[in-house]
Amino acid sequence: MRKLFFDHALLASGWAQDVGLDVEAGVIRAVAPGASREGRERIPGIALPGLPNLHSHTFQRGMAGLAETRGPAGDSFWTWRQVMYRFLGALTPEDVEAIAAQAFVEMLEGGFTAVAEFHYLHHDRDGTPYADLAELSARIAAAAGETGIGLTLLPSFYAYGGLGGAAPSQGQRRFLNDPDRFLALVEGARKAVAHLPDAVVGIAPHSLRAVTPETLGAVVAAVPQGPVHIHAAEQVKEVEDCVGWSGRRPVEWLLANAGVDRRWCLIHATHMTQEETRGLAASGAVAGLCPLTEASLGDGIFEGVAFVAAGGRYGVGSDSNIEIVAPGELKQLEYSQRLKHRARNVLAGREGESTGRRLYETACAGGAQALGRRIGALAAGHRADLVVLDHAHVDLASVDGDRWLDSYIFVAGRGVVDRVLVGGEEVVTRGRHRFRDSIAARYARTVERLASA
Known part of the structure; x- marks a missing residue:
């Protein structure tokens, strides 16, 4: 069981603070708004369902x-x-x-x-x-x-x-x-x-x-x-x-x-x-x-x-x-x-x-x-797929709640994506995929060869 803690999260019931997520085998087992941080791994920022x-x-x-x-x-x-x-x-x-x-x-x-x-x-x-x-x-x-x-x-x-x-x-x-x-x-x-x-x-x-x-x-x-x-x-x-x-x-x-x-x-x-x-x-x-x-x-x-x-x-x-x-x-x-x-x-x-x-x-x-999958919500029984926005980003720092989403979609875009978790596993950190460099190098070789074919 991985026990996560988010400062803010968008749940099915709306925005919540101090949210604990219990994740097992990639699936959210429990959601606890107002949770104690003790014994949990804090992931700073604003958590959205992926x-x-x-x-x-x-x-x-x-x-x-x-x-x-x-x-x-x-x-x-x-x-x-x-x-x-x-x-x-x-x-x-x-x-x-x-x-x-x-x-x-x-x-x-x-x-x-x-x-x-x-x-x-x-x-x-x-x-x-x-x-x-x-x-x-x-x-x-x-x-x-x-x-x-x-x-x-x-x-x-x-x-x-x-x-x-x-x-x-x-x-x-x-x-x-x-x-x-x-x-x-x-x-x-x-x-x-x-x-x-x-x-x-x-x-x-x-x-x-x-x-x-x-x-x-x-x-x-x-x-x-x-x-x-x-x-x-x-x-x-x-x-x-x-x-x-x-x-x-x-x-x-x-x-x-x-x-x-x-x-x-x-x-x-x-x-x-x-x-x-x-x-x-x-x-x-x-x-x-x-x-x-x-x-x-x-x-x-x-x-x-x-x-x-x-x-x-x-x-x-x-x-x-x-x-x-x-x-x-x-x-x-x-x-x-x-x-x-x-x-x-x-x-x-x-x-x-x-x-x-x-x-x-x-x-x-x-x-x-x-x-055809149980995704798209931070709720028990759904895959633990999350996008975490950078709360300190200039376009989010002065707003809260629904304004975070308005600013994400209409102003800042992907520039405020800090971390991404899929099945509870972090695959993007500080906006970069963990294998970005090696995959991009392979891709570049591929398209260069195709361009000369």
Whole structure:
């Protein structure tokens, strides 16, 4: 049993002082506000539950910045995708692991303590499966084990190149599986994460572009437990193509045909009608929002106000990993709503409520649901995942309570993250991951070689 002591902590009941946490086998066994410091290990600062990252493609960290040169007229998500296909065409298993480790270090230093890795890079560069079908899943698991981040691994089912079972392109050859081989890959992924504490394996049908109704139904039915994530309604063209194929919009089609419920997380869900917005909220599924990536790709702005008013649940993710910063995703989410509605403090629920606290607690709860793990709260029975802010930082020194969260999200950002604990183990100290230098050196060698390939 490890007995910890925090000066201040955000509990489910609100802010508390002199908080004792008893941690055993990575899990919080007891929480004691107003505890004595005697016999406990003091960790100074302001303790928050770690924020889950509900959507990441770690390999894309290696191409961050490579798609910022203007292309032909109509430069868009679809032209960005071609840059991505060229980049992943050269990746080896060792590259995948090195890039994932760097991304995971940055997540931990940036205030995320767990990640749902939406993993669709499965095969060798020519599309041939590795001898171990789950080779690249094992590389993601190895990076998670090295860095200490909590992992929900979501092998992605990708069988087609477009709606209605269109033939895949050359750039998609590393993603492709039929349902039987995909289910074998899922079993391999479960073996790959077996050594990690509290890891979860779910599935991620990539999108309605990449499956058919029959194959989607087959893989979801074959994996009755665990999270189900899918990209949906990210781009206007995707919506238009889906209407042309099925007569329905993507979210509308999923709600009517896929049995969407609390297991599901619809990534982006950017372009929804009022009926879709209310339907997704009523389903109990989580909207997986990635505000920095959605802004980078020109996706559009999520219908946040209507979704929250309908009781919808959301969390945030780092997606393309162009900038990995937990408070930054929350800030971009709120700022996008301010721009859309030309108002301030849009996602706060009532007069006098802290926007930062509402964003943080909602994203913790939604992220925990989407990852299928007991995380996102400082409460008995949850993993001891904590982000500890530097109380002496200039942006926190003159405020307290909810203002700490407002300043963390809207002012100071990752610069106030002092320590990070995952499963009660300290992996970040004074803002630096314990293996930052060695992992960064390996990553630098990797991207330098890829740049010259």
